[in-house]
Structures are given as structure tokens and as C-alpha cells.
Amino acid sequence: IWNEFSKEESTDEATIQKSFIRHATKTLARSSYNMDQFAAYQATAHSVRDHLIDRWNATQHCHSVKDPKRVYYMSLEFLIGRTLDNALLNLNLKDHYKRAIGGIGFTIEDLVDEEVDAALGNGGLGRLAACFMDSLATLDYPAWGYGIRYEYGIFQQKLVDGYQTEYPDYWLTFGNPWEIQRLDVSYDVRFRGYVEKYVDVSGQTRYRWEGGEKVVAVANDYPIPGFQTKNCINIRLWSSKPKKEFDFASFNEGNYDKSVEEQKAAENITSVLYPNDNHMVGKVLRLKQQYFFVSATLQDIIRRFKKTSRPWSEFPQQVSIQLNDTHPTLSIVELQRILIDEEGLTWDEAWDIVTHTYSYTNHTVLPEALEKWAVPLISDLLPRHMMIIFELNLYFLQRVEKLFPGDRDRLRRMSVIEEGHPQYVRMAHLAAIGSHHVNGVAELHSELVKTTIFADFVEFFGKEKFVNVTNGVTPRRWLHQANPGLSTLISEKLGGTAWLKDLSQLDKIKAFADDVGFQNRFMDIKYKNKIRLAEYVKDVTGVTLSPDALFDVQCKRLHEYKRQHMNIFGVIHRYEKLKSMSKAELEKVVPRVVIFAGKAAPGYYTAKLIIKLITSVANVVNADPQTSEYLKLIFIPNYNVSVAEILIPASDLSQHISTAGTEASGTSNMKFVLNGGLILGTVDGANIEIGEEVGKDNIFFFGALTAEVEDIRHHQMYHNVAMDAKLQGVIKSIQSGRYGDSVIFEPLLGTLRSDYYLLSKDFTPYLEAMERVDAAFKNKSAWAKKCITAAASMGKFSSDRSIQDYAKRIWKITPVPTTEEF
Ligand code: 26V
Numbered sequence: 001i002w003n004e005f006s007k008e009e010s011t012d013e014a015t016i017q018k019s020f021i022r023h024a025t026k027t028l029a030r031s032s033y034n035m036d037q038f039a040a041y042q043a044t045a046h047s048v049r050d051h052l053i054d055r056w057n058a059t060q061h062c063h064s065v066k067d068p069k070r071v072y073y074m075s076l077e078f079l080i081g082r083t084l085d086n087a088l089l090n091l092n093l094k095d096h097y098k099r100a101i102g103g104i105g106f107t108i109e110d111l112v113d114e115e116v117d118a119a120l121g122n123g124g125l126g127r128l129a130a131c132f133m134d135s136l137a138t139l140d141y142p143a144w145g146y147g148i149r150y151e152y153g154i155f156q157q158k159l160v161d162g163y164q165t166e167y168p169d170y171w172l173t174f175g176n177p178w179e180i181q182r183l184d185v186s187y188d189v190r191f192r193g194y195v196e197k198y199v200d201v202s203g204q205t206r207y208r209w210e211g212g213e214k215v216v217a218v219a220n221d222y223p224i225p226g227f228q229t230k231n232c233i234n235i236r237l238w239s240s241k242p243k244k245e246f247d248f249a250s251f252n253e254g255n256y257d258k259s260v261e262e263q264k265a266a267e268n269i270t271s272v273l274y275p276n277d278n279h280m281v282g283k284v285l286r287l288k289q290q291y292f293f294v295s296a297t298l299q300d301i302i303r304r305f306k307k308t309s310r311p312w313s314e315f316p317q318q319v320s321i322q323l324n325d326t327h328p329t330l331s332i333v334e335l336q337r338i339l340i341d342e343e344g345l346t347w348d349e350a351w352d353i354v355t356h357t358y359s360y361t362n363h364t365v366l367p368e369a370l371e372k373w374a375v376p377l378i379s380d381l382l383p384r385h386m387m388i389i390f391e392l393n394l395y396f397l398q399r400v401e402k403l404f405p406g407d408r409d410r411l412r413r414m415s416v417i418e419e420g421h422p423q424y425v426r427m428a429h430l431a432a433i434g435s436h437h438v439n440g441v442a443e444l445h446s447e448l449v450k451t452t453i454f455a456d457f458v459e460f461f462g463k464e465k466f467v468n469v470t471n472g473v474t475p476r477r478w479l480h481q482a483n484p485g486l487s488t489l490i491s492e493k494l495g496g497t498a499w500l501k502d503l504s505q506l507d508k509i510k511a512f513a514d515d516v517g518f519q520n521r522f523m524d525i526k527y528k529n530k531i532r533l534a535e536y537v538k539d540v541t542g543v544t545l546s547p548d549a550l551f552d553v554q555c556k557r558l559h560e561y562k563r564q565h566m567n568i569f570g571v572i573h574r575y576e577k578l579k580s581m582s583k584a585e586l587e588k589v590v591p592r593v594v595i596f597a598g599k600a601a602p603g604y605y606t607a608k609l610i611i612k613l614i615t616s617v618a619n620v621v622n623a624d625p626q627t628s629e630y631l632k633l634i635f636i637p638n639y640n641v642s643v644a645e646i647l648i649p650a651s652d653l654s655q656h657i658s659t660a661g662t663e664a665s666g667t668s669n670m671k672f673v674l675n676g677g678l679i680l681g682t683v684d685g686a687n688i689e690i691g692e693e694v695g696k697d698n699i700f701f702f703g704a705l706t707a708e709v710e711d712i713r714h715h716q717m718y719h720n721v722a723m724d725a726k727l728q729g730v731i732k733s734i735q736s737g738r739y740g741d742s743v744i745f746e747p748l749l750g751t752l753r754s755d756y757y758l759l760s761k762d763f764t765p766y767l768e769a770m771e772r773v774d775a776a777f778k779n780k781s782a783w784a785k786k787c788i789t790a791a792a793s794m795g796k797f798s799s800d801r802s803i804q805d806y807a808k809r810i811w812k813i814t815p816v817p818t819t820e821e822f
Contacts (some may be wrong), residue, residue, distance in 0.1 A: 005387045008054040011093055016100035029467060040106045041084070041114035044097065048087050052223040053180070055091075055232035058822040063142050064821075067308055070142040071315060071811045072301055074331060075129040075324035076293065077273070078147045078235055079121030079154075080222070081477075081641025083178045085112045089481050090138075090225045116171050116240035117640050118178070118222075119153035120237075122277040123540040123557045124667050125363050127325055127641065128441075128799075131667075134474040135803040137226035137233045140815035146297040148289060149179070149220045149237035149433035152272040157638045159779070160230040166275075166602050176206030178222055179237070185219035188243070189292050189297040195384045200344075208341055209384040215266040216241045217296030227476045227500060230818045238296045240269035266693050269509055276601045277557045278369040284381065286324040287373060289384055294331040296373050298338065313346060320811040323435070326371045326427035332358055332434035336392070341384070351392070359439050359810050360431040361469075364664050367449050371427040372418060378425060389425055393417055396433055400460060408491045414456045417649065437810045439469045440684040442665040444706065469806055470689055471665040472799035475503050478671045483649040485525040486676060493518075503798035510792040519784035526652070526676055526787075533650035536643075537595075537634055543622055545632055549591035550777050552680075553672070554655040555639050555647055558600035558607035562660040565597070565610050565748065566759045567655055569730045570766060571633055572617060575734055578627045586630060590774045593632045597639035597647065609748040611635065616739040622687070644668070649675045652783075653700075656681035657766070663687075676787045680769055682762070694790040702769035703762040712761055715752075723752065725761045726767060743791035 009015055023046040024030045030039050063070070088094040088108075097328055098108045121127060128264035129145065136143040155166040159657075193212025200206050222235040269292050274281065303316055323329060332354055339350035364370070379386040393416040404410050416433065418424040432438050432454060437623040440446030446468030450458050480500055490509060491497050499505035512518035530547035537545055553566050571594050578589065596614050600607035618633040636643060648654075654672040656663070656679055663685040673679060673690060681687040682703040691699045704712055715721065723731075731749055735742045752759060777783055795801075807813050 006057060006705075008051060011051075011096045013096065013100045013103060014164060016047065016096060017104060018048065020044060020100070020104060023047050037106065037110055038114050040101070040104070041111040042175070042177060044101060044108075044111050045084055045115070048084065048093070048097070049177055049223075051091055051093070052087060052232055054226055055225060055230055055818070056221075056234060057222045058230060059232050059818045060234075062818040063816060064307075066316075066816055067324045068142045068816045069320065069811075069813050070144065070304075071136070071320045071322060071807070071813050072297070073129065073132060073136070073143060073145045073322050073324065074293075074297060074328040075126070075145065075537075076149050076290065076327040077121030077126030077324070078118075078129045078133070078145060078222075078237075079123070079126035079641060080118040080130045080330075081645070082112065082115040082117055084115050086134075086477055087225055090227045090476060094227060115172075117153070117642050118171065118176075118641065119169055119640055120147065120273055120334060121151050122154060122273070122275065124665070125277075125325060128471055128667060131474040131477070131799040132803060133224045133233065133235060133236040133474065134227070134476055135472075135799040137224045137231055138229060138474075138476070139800060139803060139807075140226065140229055140231045140817040141233075141807060142816045143233050145222075145224070145233070145235035145302075146293070147235060147237050147294050148270050148273075149239040150270060150273040151239075154273055154482075154599065154640070155275055155602065159611075159615060159635065160712040162612050162619070164600055164608050164611050168272075180221045182221055185236075186241075187217045187296050188214045189217050189240075189295040190214050191288065191291070191381055191732075192312065193383065194388060206341065206344075207384065207387070209337070213262070213270060214243050215292070216243050217292060219296075219300070229821075230822075232818075235296075236300065238270065238293060240266055240292060256257075271519050275599075278364055278366055278561070279601060279604070280369055280371050281603075282372075282374060282377070284377060287377060287381060289328050290327055291334075291385075291585060294328055294334050297328075298331060298334050302338070307406050310479075310558045312339065312343060312349070312353060315353050320813060322806070322811070323358060323431055323723060325361060327433045329360070329371075329427045329431045329434075330341055330382070330385065332430060333388050336388055337384055351395075354434055356436055358435040360435040362428065362438060362440055362445075362449050362664075365445070365452055366482040366662060370453070372424040373427065375417070375423040375425060376702075381526055388415060389430065389457060392433070399516070405492035410456060414460070416507065428453060429457075432461075435465075437465060437467055439467045439810070440664065441469065441471045442689060443468055443470060444661070444688055445743050448661060448706070469802055469810070470796070471667050471686060472797050472802035473667050473670045473674070474799045475500055475674065478648070479674055481673050482645040482762075483517075483525070483529065485528060486522075486649070489521055489525060501800070502519070502760055503800065504795035506792050506795050508792075510789055512786045513788040513792070516781065517589070519781060519788065522676060522788055523780070523784050525690070526650070529649040529675075533646055535638065540636065541636060542630060545593050545634070545747070546591065546629075546692060549593045549632070550652045550773075551593050551595065551650055552653045552655065553595045553597075553647060553651040553677075554657075555595070555597035555636070555644065556666075556668060558598050558604070558610055560606060560751065560757050561658050563657050563659065563757055563759065563762075564596065564598070565613070566657060566752075566763065566766060567594070568610065568614050568617060568764070569727060569759070571631075572619070572733055572739075573631070573726055573767060574770075575621055575624075575627060575631055576729065578630055589630045591630050591779050592774075593634065593649070594634060595634045595651075597636040599639060600635060600710075606748060606751060613734075613739070613745055613748060622650055622740050626724065644671070648672055648677075651677040652777065652787075653678055655679075656685070656687050657703070657762075658682055658684050659762075660684045660704055662710055670794065673790050674794045674797065676791045678773075678786060678790060686797070690794075693793040693796055695793070698786045698790040698793075699770045700773055702765040709758065711754065712758060716761075721760075723755075724763045726758050726780070727752070727763045 020043045024043040215358045217238040223233045238349040339345045416429045440449040450466050534545040614635050621633045648671045656669045665686040680700040
């Protein structure tokens with residue numbers, strides 16, 4: 001009977017319909033009389049989930065039998081988005097379900113739209129984790145993702161009077177068919193308490209962490225199916241629950257409220273995702289989240305390791321742990337603690353295991369984003385960990401002193417502890433010391449990692465420890481799913497879908513770049529995608545867009561370093577220029593639609609002002625009959641993965657215009673080009689490598705180079721450098737009150753006085769690059785050729801390539817396909 005039930009259900013129309021109705025009636029307790037669209041989505045999702053579970057079980061069984069080395073991807077964020085469409089495509093079931101669901105009277109597209117995004121991440125870092133899971137599954141690697149099941153994902157953004165307002169994203173209101181709660185997989189996690197020193201039976205002085213309070217971590221599994229493989233891996237997300245034991249001491253004192261409150265506090269830990277991106281905030285609850293996550297994950301990994309009774313020395317041969325930024329870095333300290341305090345290993349044996357297990361990815365060199373935690377905070381919450389951090393820092397600094405005797409300043413720079421009142425723990429130093437590899441996420445960024453924040457560490461450890469793994473994106477979600485038209489065209493030309501598992505094959509599409517028939521089909525797909533976006537924009541903003549205009553998109557988190565304000569200043573410049581043109585001049589203008597989208601951190605005042613400026617300018621521009629044929633300006637609210645799936649395939653041009661040296665990689669830049677759009681960008685992050693692949697004629701570069709930035713800043717500071725004249729004009733235009741009371745924008749304009757992000761220096765080159773774009777867009781066939789050549793050059797930027805890089809060079813793991821016998 002077990003064998004019978006664990007076989008995967010067949011996928012013919014009738015079986016799918018039966019499964020749909022079984023779930024509608026038995027799982028959801030609905031009848032044919034009260035099946036609305038949302039219930040139909042739920043029934044479909046449950047029926048697809050059955051397939052996922054079968055494959056997930058087979059994969060787990062296969063991996064426990066073969067017991068290969070596994071990789072554990074630890075990330076505080078997974079920005080997954082929707083699952084239904086993605087699962088159908090990866091399982092190759094989309095057409096089957098289309099017909100089956102159609103037969104019941106629903107359309108699959110409508111049902112797909114009923115799903116809410118799983119938005120458990122801020123931006124690039126979280127979405128990268130999700131793309132990596134898709135690639136790990138597709139390439140049959142034995143891998144687990146570990147994270148937190150936040151009850152509130154990234155906030156929902158609404159515009160009120162043109163200002164961003166935030167609403168809680170309680171995404172679980174109507175249940176979540178994609179997660180499997182595993183009440184049987186749970187662990188205790190301790191906080192606070194004290195450290196006890198004792199002498200063990202062999203006369204050794206040892207320590208143990210006792211007392212304090214405990215909460216429970218419960219596993220919730222999120223199956224991740226690979227594309228055209230039986231393999232289905234797992235993201236295990238922890239949620240916090242109170243322990244069953246109640247605080248009877250408080251209760252008996254008549255303090256019922258207090259004991260209930262403490263129970264509630266336990267559940268609080270995994271309640272909400274911190275909505276900052278590239279900015280550190282030192283909140284206790286965030287530190288609690290990090291340790292909670294680290295403790296539960298390590299207990300789970302160790303339990304799995306212990307099943308095969310290997311000696312501890314084999315741990316690094318069986319387990320590789322990747323830290324997605326420094327957020328899970330306490331894991332290094334926690335493993336050391338478990339090995340010495342609980343497993344009885346010596347310090348050196350333990351540290352050898354730790355440093356052969358971990359590797360760390362750095363995602364930013366911006367100083368304000370580097371994590372540091374106050375020593376008193378850690379001492380209070382995790383007293384034993386604080387002891388271990390001091391101890392490992394001592395040994396580390398002793399080694400440094402040996403290699404560089406008497407170099408006090410070097411010791412100060414390299415110490416895990418930043419001296420001061422209070423002292424701080426520098427998490428990046430801890431991560432680098434405890435890992436065998438440290439990687440950056442694009443060539444330039446990895447160089448900056450070596451020459452700035454870790455320069456001393458390269459001298460100490462040697463340069464081999466510091467490597468580059470350029471980011472990538474999954475072509476399954478970001479082309480096949482988001483742009484079915486283009487995916488179908490490519491498959492037709494390449495004779496099948498194999499390219500979706502080996503993106504280097506896209507190269508062969510270059511042969512069609514000059515073919516006018518192909519150009520027309522390619523641009524017709526783009527045109528239809530623009531219509532789809534225009535309908536969406538009409539729906540959410542009421543503004544009508546012409547798909548004939550050049551669609552110019554900048555969608556990403558709002559941040560001064562990303563320079564959305566340079567973009568909006570450019571729009572104002574364009575608008576003023578249009579206003580001064582004669583009718584004859586106007587007729588030569590390339591019509592443009594400028595689209596912004598993105599969230600600002602709730603406490604980031606300047607970023608929020610940039611949104612207000614964009615929406616204020618949009619109100620004026622979109623209502624101006626004199627220019628409306630030539631310029632439209634849109635801010636799409638609540639940018640998320642699902643919005644990106646509509647926006648990206650519809651862009652002609654996208655902007656990636658960070659000050660050189662500030663954007664570690666960027667990943668949407670890759671998605672835009674893959675979907676047949678061109679980049680207007682600075683010589684920064686992955687833009688550089690995209691430029692190398694597509695060729696300099698197929699990307700619009702401008703602006704100061706990384707190597708120049710520091711000198712320019714210095715020069716600006718000490719010489720009275722006049723602001724760029726055109727930028728001055730823009731500021732005057734804002735101050736004239738044309739876009740509403742200009743007083744509210746003064747703090748934003750004030751940032752241009754010190755101009756840390758070099759807007760003034762880059763503004764004229766930016767506008768000149770825009771003119772090159774306009775000129776190029778006028779020649780339809782030449783533009784099409786650029787887009788085709790660029791898209792066909794994107795093979796390198798598949799997250800499959802990134803994952804193979806990690807697997808071979810850092811994790812030392814090999815694929816373990818789930819064969820038919822499982
Ligand atoms: C994240 C968070 C999350 C909430 C709490 C505070 C905090 C502080 C710092 C950070 C660091 C975020 C770093 C980051 O997101 N980097 C982005 O990583 C992308 C994937 O590698 C990359 O494409 C982007 O260029 C980079 O900005």
C-alpha cells in the first residue's frame with residue numbers, strides 16, 4: 001500500500017481534474033456551488049503540491065541512501081514570489097493543467113493571479129537566494145536552503161498623496177498550500193542565562209551554558225522543484241513557538257499577564273522581516289532572529305550528520321555551509337560552542353572543523369551596511385558566544401602579531417572587536433576568519449572586497465581565500481515563465497528547450513540578429529509585453545501609455561547610491577527641454593515612458609523624498625497636453641517579484657546607474673538584457689561583465705570610474721567646485737514650485753551640497769548617454785539587432801553557472817540525480 005501511494009499520480013486530464021475536485025471537496029470543504037476563483041487556485045495548488053511532495057520524498061530517500069556531501073545555504077531572506085506557475089513549468093505540467101482546469105471552467109492564468117507573493121526578502125540578496133535554490137534543484141545538487149518563516153514579509157507599499165506609506169504584509173491570512181509544517185521537527189533554542197565553569201571527569205576545565213529562557217523552533221518545508229528533473233529540494237523555514245512549559249512561578253504570584261506575555265514574546269521572534277536594505281540597524285530582536293535561526297539550523301544539520309555515525313573529523317567532508325552575507329555568522333561561533341562544550345572536542349580540533357565547513361559571501365562594501373553588534377547586547381543575549389568570540393579573537397590576533405610583530409595599528413584594524421564605548425563585534429571579520437573562502441558577487445566587487453574591507457586579511461590569509469563568483473539569475477523564472485513568447489521563439493530556433501538548462505546555447509541566436517523576419521518577431525514579442533504592462537499600469541495608476549514609446553525602466557530598492565534622484569532630475573531636464581521646443585522640433589523627438597518602481601526603507605527619509613519628487617513630477621508631466629505625446633512618467637507602487645515579471649519583459653531600456661564602486665553586482669540588469677532590453681548604466685557591478693559579453697555597441701555606459709571616485713570626492717570637498725549647469729537648471733525648476741511646494745524637497749536638494757554620490761559630476765555624461773539612446777532607438781532594425789545580440793550574449797549570467805562555480809571551487813560537491821528507483 002505504501003508503494004502504491006508514494007508513486008507519482010499520472011498527469012492526464014482526467015486524473016488532474018479528479019485531484020482538483022478531491023482537494024476542493026476534501027481539503028477545502030467546498031462544493032461545486034461555492035467554488036470561487038480563489039478556491040480554484042487553492043485546489044489547483046494542492047493538487048500540484050502532491051506532485052512536489054512525491055518528488056521531494058523520492059529526493060530525500062535517494063539522498064539518505066547515497067549520503068553525499070551536502071551544501072546548506074543559510075540565508076535570512078528568500079524572495080520567492082509566486083510558486084504555482086513556476087512549479088507547473090518546472091514539472092512540465094503547464095499544458096496538462098491548462099486543459100484540465102479549462103475543462104472545469106477556470107483559466108490557469110486567472111488562478112495564477114490569485115496567489116500572493118512569498119516576499120520574505122528585501123531585494124537582490126533575497127532574490128539571489130531564491131534563484132540559487134532553483135538552480136541547485138535543476139542541477140541535481142544535494143542542497144538545503146535554511147531560513148526564517150516570517151509571518152510578515154516585506155511591507156506593502158501604497159502611495160498616499162504621492163508619499164510612500166507602509167502596510168503590513170500578512171501573507172498567510174488564507175493559508176499557504178506550498179508549505180508543509182513539520183511539527184515533528186523542532187528544537188529548543190536558548191537565550192540569556194549564564195556560563196558555568198566546571199572540571200570534567202578527565203580533569204579538564206570546561207564551560208557550559210545554562211539557565212535563561214528557551215523557545216522552540218518548528219520546521220516549515222517549502223519544496224523547490226528542479227526544471228525537467230525528478231529532483232525536488234527543500235527550503236526549511238523556522239518559526240518560533242513558546243515552550244509548553246509555562247512560567248508557573250509568575251503564574252502563582254498572580255502574575256498571569258506576565259507569563260502569557262513571555263509566551264507571546266517567543267512567537268514574536270519570527271514575526272517580521274526587517275525592511276532595511278544595505279543599512280544596518282542594531283535591534284535586539286534582529287539579533288534574536290539571527291541566533292534563533294542559526295541554532296535551529298545547526299541542530300538540524302548535526303542531527304542529519306549523526307545519523308551515519310561518522311567521526312566529527314569527517315564533518316567538513318559531509319557538510320558545506322554557505323553564509324549569505326554576515327547575517328548568519330553566529331553559526332560559526334555556535335558550531336565552535338557545540339563542539340567544545342557539548343561534544344568534548346579540544347578548541348583546536350573544533351576550530352579546524354569549523355574553518356573547513358564555512359564559506360561566506362559578501363554582498364556590499366558600503367560601510368553603513370556592514371553588520372556590527374554591541375558587545376553588551378551579545379553578552380546579555382548569548383553570554384557563552386561572547387566568551388568564545390573574545391577567545392577566538394585573541395588567538396587570531398596572536399597569529400597576526402607573529403606574522404607582523406609590533407604592528408599595533410594592524411591589530412586594531414583586523415580585530416573582531418572594534419574598540420570604543422561600547423565595543424562592537426565586526427561580523428564581517430568574524431565571517432572571514434571562520435570561513436575557508438570569502439567571495440564577492442561580481443568581478444569589480446570582488447576586487448573591492450580584497451582592496452578595501454579585507455585588504456589586511458588578504459595579506460594575512462593569502463589571496464587564494466578571496467574569490468569571485470559572479471551572480472546569476474534563473475532563466476526558468478526570468479525568461480521561460482515571465483516571457484513565454486520569447487521563450488517559445490528561442491526554443492523554436494534552437495530546436496527544443498535544452499537551452500533552459502544550458503544557457504550558453506543562447507549564443508546560437510546571434511546568427512539571427514541580422515535576419516529581418518526574426519527581428520520583427522522578436523520586436524513583436526516585446527511589443528505585446530509592452531501592451532501587457534500598459535494594461536497593468538492603466539489598472540493601478542489610471543495613466544494610459546502608448547506601446548510605441550521607448551519604455552525606460554528603473555525598478556529597485558530606493559537608495560541614494562542607486563541614484564534614482566539622478567534619473568528623476570534627468571526627467572525634469574527632458575520635460576523642460578520639451579516645453580521649450582517648437583512643433584517641428586517636437587515631431588523629431590522619440591516618445592518616452594519613464595517608469596520607476598521600488599520600496600524605500602521605512603526610516604530612510606531621503607529615499608522617501610525621492611519617491612515624493614517622482615510622483616509630484618508625474619502629476620504635472622502626465623497632465624500636460626503640450627508634452628504628453630512625448631513624455632509620460634509612472635511610479636508603479638508595491639514593486640515585488642510578480643510586478644517584476646510583468647515589468648522586465650516590457651522594457652526597451654533599463655537604468656543601472658549607481659555611483660561607480662557602490663553596487664556590488666545588481667541582478668535585475670541581467671534579467672532586463674536576457675529579455676531583450678538594453679542597459680543604460682555606469683561602469684559598476686555586473687554591468688561591467690554584461691558589457692564584456694554583449695559588446696560595447698550594445699550597452700550605454702557613462703560616468704566616472706571607480707578608480708576616479710575618491711579623487712573626485714576629495715576635490716569636491718576642498719575646492720569650490722561649481723555644480724553642473726544643467727543640474728542647476730533642474731534645481732531651479734524644482735524651486736520654482738512647478739511640481740508643488742518646493743520646501744518639502746529642500747532636504748533632498750541639500751544632499752547635493754556635499755554630493756557624496758557624484759550626481760553633479762555624472763549628470764552631463766548621463767544626459768549625453770540618453771541622447772545616444774534616443775538616436776539609436778530611431779533606427780528600428782539596428783535597435784532590434786542590438787537587443788537580439790545582447791540577449792543572445794547572456795549565457796554567462798544564468799544562476800546555473802554561478803552555482804556550478806560555487807559547487808566546484810568552494811563547496812566541493814557533485815550532482816546526485818534522483819534516479820527512477822526512488
Ligand atoms: C541587509 C540587511 C537586511 C535587514 C537588516 C539590516 C541589513 C543590513 C545590511 C544588509 C546588506 C544587504 C546587502 C545586499 O543586499 N546586497 C545586494 O546583494 C545583491 C545580490 O548579491 C547584489 O546584486 C546587489 O548589488 C547588492 O546591493
